[in-house]
Amino acid sequence: MTQQPQAVAEGKKVRPIVPFLRLGGNGEKPYLVGQKCAACGAVYIGSRVACGKCTATGPFNEIRLSGTGKLYVYTIVYQSVPGIKTPYVAGIVDLPEGVSVSCTVIDVEPDPRKLPFDMPLEMVTQKVREDKEGNDVIAFFFRPAR
Secondary structure (H helix, E strand, O other): OOOOOOOOOOOOOEEEOOOOEEOOEOOEOOEEEEEEEOOOOOEEOOOOOOOOOOOOOOOEEEEEOOOEEEEEEEEEEOOOOOOOOOOEEEEEEEOOOOOEEEEEEOOOOOOHHHOOOOOEEEEEEEEEEEOOOOOEEEEEEEEEOO
């Protein structure tokens, strides 16, 4: 279930759970961003001080990452902290830009027979909790591509 950012009630806002998730707006779907090295073109998720490929210290330009990817590896989690429903699928998804992202894979049975490697996936977002100020916290997930 993809949720678009919007003020839900007066003073209530939405915010991404991680800094590399952009919630979109004005009809734009949420998306992930990466940092691209201007010197060599290597792409990373998260902020960088230096490029791991060419050692340049920048600049790094923010780029929009694809909303689709392929399942690289996963694990089925059977035990977690209180309040987290198990079992669930924790996976690493390879994006076309050459980066990988760790995430929860949803809308698929936690059964190895249902989780082929290289399975096409698409990103979705949903509210996962409220912060201390009562704002909705939005996280990203990947699910089998439709």
